[in-house]
Amino acid sequence: MLTKKEIRFCLDEMKKMFPDAQCELEHKNPFELVIAVLLSAQCTDTLVNKVTKELFKKYKTPEDYLAVTLEELQQDIRSIGLYRNKAKNIRKLCTMLLEEYGGIVPQTKAELVKLAGVGRKTANVVASVAFDEPAIAVDTHVERVSKRLGICKWKDSVTEVEETLMRKVPRDEWSVTHHRMIFFGRYHCKSRNPNCPECPLLEICREGQKRMRKRKEVNAN
DNA sequence: CTCCCGATAT
């Protein structure tokens, strides 16, 4: 496990690599952000942006999503994947927003996680990005990076990763850190082919050093 | 834990 000083080093190096890391899901208001994040499960945000560009022209309010048939909504988001679950959840979400919140997206994490299709990660993203509340959303990238670097243990659950990060990262850096870790995971410490040889964090990264040793062995043959 | 699922990179 990394020391406090080593974690500080990671945060500073990530800041150098991705000084302007931010939410890449295109949205004009909290409602659009909730829909976009819900759609982004197991899907690249590039594709989400491609779909929402048209989707948000057609659907502006919760009422709009409830005005069409389930099949029509499914077709409008089909290319995203997992579209049956997502269409169903969007309709439930919109119903809840209208019945319980007057059609307005609530601002607290506690309220957000109760919404259909909104789990801990989505609630954190919306709270952080739309409402400026300190939060660390642990998605696939944040989880992978945290485990490779040794910020947390390999067997930790997503919730445990989030708790560890909140303990070890200063609260006023939660949101930027979360975005920089995503960029670091998405563009550098990739799942398939991480760029360990050019990684500024290699000196403190157990996983990176292990991969570099394997690389040498292969080279020797 | 399983299921949902099309698009894209490798």
Added chain:
DNA sequence: ATATCAGGAG
């Protein structure tokens, strides 16, 4: 061909 993509519900 197949692993992976800003996960969540049952």
